[in-house]
Amino acid sequence: MRKIIFLFLILISFKISAQEMSIIPQPVSLQFKAQEKPFQLDITTSFYTDLGGNSSISFLDEYLYKYYNLKLKWFKNADIKRKNMINVIIDKGISKVNQYQLKVDRNAITITAGSDTAAFYGIQSVIQLLPTSKSAQLAIPAVEITDYPRFGYRAMHLDVSRHFFDVAFIKQYIDYLALHKMNYFHWHLTDDHGWRIEIKKYPKLTEIGAWRNGSIIGLYPGKGNESIKYQVLPNEVKITPKDAVIKTDGIRHGGYYTQEQIKDVIDYAAKRYITIIPEIEMPAHSMALLEAYPELGTEPNKKYEVAQTWGMMNKYNNVLQASDTTFKFMENVLTEVMALFPSPYIHIGGDEASKVWWKQSAVSQQIMKANGLKNESELQSYFIRRMEKFVNSKGKTIIGWNEILQGGLAPNAVVMSWQGEKGGIEAAKQQHKAIMTPEEKMYFNHAQFAKEDSLTANKFSPLIDVYNYEPIPAGLTDDQAKYIWGGQGCLWSEYITNPAKVQYLLFPRLDALSEILWSLKEKKNYPDFQKRLKAQFKRYDLMGITYSKRYLEN
Numbered sequence: 001m002r003k004i005i006f007l008f009l010i011l012i013s014f015k016i017s018a019q020e021m022s023i024i025p026q027p028v029s030l031q032f033k034a035q036e037k038p039f040q041l042d043i044t045t046s047f048y049t050d051l052g053g054n055s056s057i058s059f060l061d062e063y064l065y066k067y068y069n070l071k072l073k074w075f076k077n078a079d080i081k082r083k084n085m086i087n088v089i090i091d092k093g094i095s096k097v098n099q100y101q102l103k104v105d106r107n108a109i110t111i112t113a114g115s116d117t118a119a120f121y122g123i124q125s126v127i128q129l130l131p132t133s134k135s136a137q138l139a140i141p142a143v144e145i146t147d148y149p150r151f152g153y154r155a156m157h158l159d160v161s162r163h164f165f166d167v168a169f170i171k172q173y174i175d176y177l178a179l180h181k182m183n184y185f186h187w188h189l190t191d192d193h194g195w196r197i198e199i200k201k202y203p204k205l206t207e208i209g210a211w212r213n214g215s216i217i218g219l220y221p222g223k224g225n226e227s228i229k230y231q232v233l234p235n236e237v238k239i240t241p242k243d244a245v246i247k248t249d250g251i252r253h254g255g256y257y258t259q260e261q262i263k264d265v266i267d268y269a270a271k272r273y274i275t276i277i278p279e280i281e282m283p284a285h286s287m288a289l290l291e292a293y294p295e296l297g298t299e300p301n302k303k304y305e306v307a308q309t310w311g312m313m314n315k316y317n318n319v320l321q322a323s324d325t326t327f328k329f330m331e332n333v334l335t336e337v338m339a340l341f342p343s344p345y346i347h348i349g350g351d352e353a354s355k356v357w358w359k360q361s362a363v364s365q366q367i368m369k370a371n372g373l374k375n376e377s378e379l380q381s382y383f384i385r386r387m388e389k390f391v392n393s394k395g396k397t398i399i400g401w402n403e404i405l406q407g408g409l410a411p412n413a414v415v416m417s418w419q420g421e422k423g424g425i426e427a428a429k430q431q432h433k434a435i436m437t438p439e440e441k442m443y444f445n446h447a448q449f450a451k452e453d454s455l456t457a458n459k460f461s462p463l464i465d466v467y468n469y470e471p472i473p474a475g476l477t478d479d480q481a482k483y484i485w486g487g488q489g490c491l492w493s494e495y496i497t498n499p500a501k502v503q504y505l506l507f508p509r510l511d512a513l514s515e516i517l518w519s520l521k522e523k524k525n526y527p528d529f530q531k532r533l534k535a536q537f538k539r540y541d542l543m544g545i546t547y548s549k550r551y552l553e554n
Contacts, residue, residue, distance in 0.1 A: 022535035023128045024511045025181060025518035026528075027147040036142035037106040043136075045084050046073040049119075053088030055271045056111075056120040059178070060086070063127055067542055068134050083107045086126075088119050099148035102126065104140055117273045121147065121181050132538035151471065153435055153486030154517040155184035155277075156510065158502075161191035161288070162310070163493040164255035165502070171268050172499070176506065176545075178272040180514035185269060186347065186488060188279045189257075192287035192307035192318050196256045197278070201332050202293065209288035210256040212306040214248030219458060220310045220494070222247065232314045235359050239315075248308045262340050270342075277399065278341050281349035282330055283320040283383045287312065296326045298361035310494045313352040322358075322367050322383045331390050338394050345414065346391055351401035353380050381407030388413055399435070402427075414485070418442075421473045428476055428483035437488040441469045444509050445492045453548060455495045456505070463551075467512035467526050489513045503546040508533055 021032060041064075049057045057074070064070040075082070087110040094101075094114030100122035101112045111122035125147065129140045156177050158165070165173075170187075177185055189196045195209035216222025224247035231238040257265070269276050290297045290304035297304060298321050312318050320326050338346060355376035358364040364379065373379050380403070388398045388410040399414040402423025409415070414433040417424030424434035436442070439459075446461035471487040489510065496502055511533060516524070533551065540547055 021129065021141055021143065022532035023125050023145075024529070024532055024536055025515040026520075026523050026532075027125065027145045028520060028523075029144075029146040031144045033105070033142035033144065038139040038141050039104050039106060039109055040084075041070070041086075041109075041130075041138040041140060043070060043072070045070075045086060046075055046082070047086050047088075048075045048077075048082070049088035050090055053090060053111075053113075053116065053119045055116065055273070056088050056123045057086070059120065059272065060123045060126065068130075068138065070138075085109070087111065088113070088122070090114075090116060090119060094118075096148045099146070100125075102143065102145040102147070104129070104143050106142070109140065117183075118148070120178075120273045121149075124179055124181055127179065128536075128539070132535060132542050134542075149181065149183075149518045150520060151484075151486035151517045153184055153488070154182045154514065155186050155435070155486070155488040156182055156506075156513070157186035157188060157437075157488055157490040159188040159191070159491060159493040160194075160196050161188060161493075162193045163497050164194065164196060164253070165493075165499065166255070167257065167261050167265060169499045169502075170265055173502070174265070174269050174272060174274055176510065177274055180510055181518050182514060183274055184488070185274050185276045186279060186490075187276050188492075190279070190281045190288065191285045192312045192316075193310075194254055194256075194306060195288040195292070197262065197280075197337065198256060198258045199333050199336050200259070201336065202329070204292035205289060205333075206256040208292040209306060211252060211254035212288075212308050213252055214250045214308045215253060216246065216309045217249050219455060222309060225309070230315050232354075232356070235356060237315060237354075237356060246309050259336075259340060266341060275343050275345075276341060277343050277345050277347050278337055279347035279349060280330075280333060280337055282387065283322065283326075283349075283380065284318050284351070284353035285312065285349060286320050287316070287318045289320075290318065293329070296320050296323075296329055298357045298364055314354045314356070317354075317357045319353055319357045320383075321361065321363060322379055322386075323363065327386055327390075330387060334387070334391060335394075338391070338396055344395075345397050345399050347399040347416070348384070348387055348391070349401060350380070350384055350404040351418070353403065355380070375407070377407035379407070380404075381410070384413070385410045416488070418490070424484065425473050425476065428480045431483060433483055433485045435485055435488055436471045436473075437490055438469075439490075441465050442488065442513070443490050443492065444505050445490070445494070445496065448505070448509065448548065449550060453550075454501065454504070457492070457495060461509070463509055463512055464526060466509045467516065467524070467529060469516055470521065471516065487513070487517050500546040504548060507540060507545055507547040508536065508551060511536060 047057045085108045089112045091112050097114045098118045099114045100118040102122050103110045113119035131138050195205045199205050228244045229240045287307045291306050294304050358376045368379050384404050391398050402417045415427035416435045418437050418439050420438050424436050427434040445457045446459040447456045472481045472484045
């Protein structure tokens with residue numbers, strides 16, 4: 001009788017273990033060893049790693065202590081006879097540098113990886129095998145996993161200009177990306193609505209440009225602004241009524257990161273094998289810069305103001321003059337930025353530059369004539385090419401939104417395709433790297449439900465559409481497809497004022513994004529993904545993450 005009960009309990013434990021093997025993103029290969037007992041992790045468990053695995057073990061150590069109140073011992077010397085161990089071993093002989101193998105049995109958890117980075121990815125899979133409730137002893141099912149990423153670029157973006165988020169939350173955001181095996185964080189640091197990075201040579205960028213005097217209330221155009229009309233003509237923008245004043249909440253908003261804080265965040269991300277790509281917007285989206293330094297605009301005598309409304313494109317003059325003075329200023333800015341960020345890539349924006357302001361400017365027209373430029377699109381290309389030449393001279397590469405294709409693509413630029421897939425397709429055909437982030441699928445500030453629980457951008461990007469997105473566009477040849485570097489989700493913060501709202505919009509769409517960028521295309525299966533999400537939601541509960549409980553209804 002005792003044997004029957006014992007076997008029944010073992011079967012139940014196996015069933016629970018099988019249910020809890022809900023790893024997102026889906027591994028290349030996962031085998032559940034039903035006949036083997038699970039590994040029991042408790043305070044008697046110890047770590048071993050060679051030097052390459054220190055960051056990985058540190059991350060797991062911190063995670064276990066934070067969420068399970070478990071603090072484990074470390075061993076610096078290898079001993080194959082030692083039991084109840086978590087081992088991280090770097091093996092340069094593994095064919096794929098970002099491949100790891102994870103083996104769990106009753107005696108040990110062993111990660112063998114082709115690189116430190118791959119070992120870290122293996123740790124994320126271990127975390128997702130942990131039970132989702134606290135206990136003194138954690139049963140981890142016996143499995144064998146072989147895994148590696150499909151794409152080299154797997155990223156999330158966060159806009160901190162429209163609403164500012166402090167260093168503590170930025171680190172939390174980076175942890176969310178790490179848990180999903182993402183490897184790039186696109187940090188949108190400057191825009192019309194606030195300049196968020198200290199530049200020592202130009203202190204007014206943060207003294208003035210980091211602060212605005214209010215924000216519109218509700219969905220654009222904002223409460224009380226419904227009667228303001230904009231007529232975009234070839235050579236001017238007419239605003240009716242002419243003396244219209246935008247109504248806002250009148251609440252001063254702002255903040256910025258010191259260079260020391262930036263260094264701290266970069267170091268934090270590096271320990272999680274995430275490269276931070278800073279974005280410094282140019283030649284448009286520059287209202288914050290222009291309030292601080294109006295001489296760099298096409299209307300130097302105008303009173304520029306840090307923007308208090310969204311939707312600046314084709315409505316307000318937010319472009320820089322393409323003058324030598326501007327170029328020198330931006331080169332000085334980027335010199336400080338590049339000294340801070342070890343990333344080989346610098347994002348310089350390049351999007352939504354309305355040409356009407358250059359058409360109106362006599363100085364802009366003189367610059368075009370002097371440089372043999374036929375139109376304002378070529379002027380934009382001239383601006384981007386000038387900046388690219390400087391960035392390249394420092395050993396780095398520019399990334400720009402797909403508008404940098406206008407007037408001719410800069411020689412070495414990477415294109416971030418947001419207006420559908422056209423920009424990415426064109427870049428790939430020109431043998432340039434492309435990052436796919438089409439707005440209709442990859443903008444997570446859009447509503448995730450037809451009727452949302454709170455204010456969001458007035459567009460719809462449901463979870464299923466994110467999951468079903470294929471980053472390599474149809475119609476590319478195999479050789480052209482190689483230039484699709486990967487994809488990215490974007491989170492613009494017009495209607496995101498606090499960390500809980502970031503979480504609400506990010507999860508679980510980040511899960512879907514991670515799977516389309518990491519897992520093999522042929523393994524995509526939305527019903528199976530939904531099943532695995534059930535365990536993921538329990539993990540988010542453990543971590544105190546906000547998400548819509550509507551996902552639990554189905």
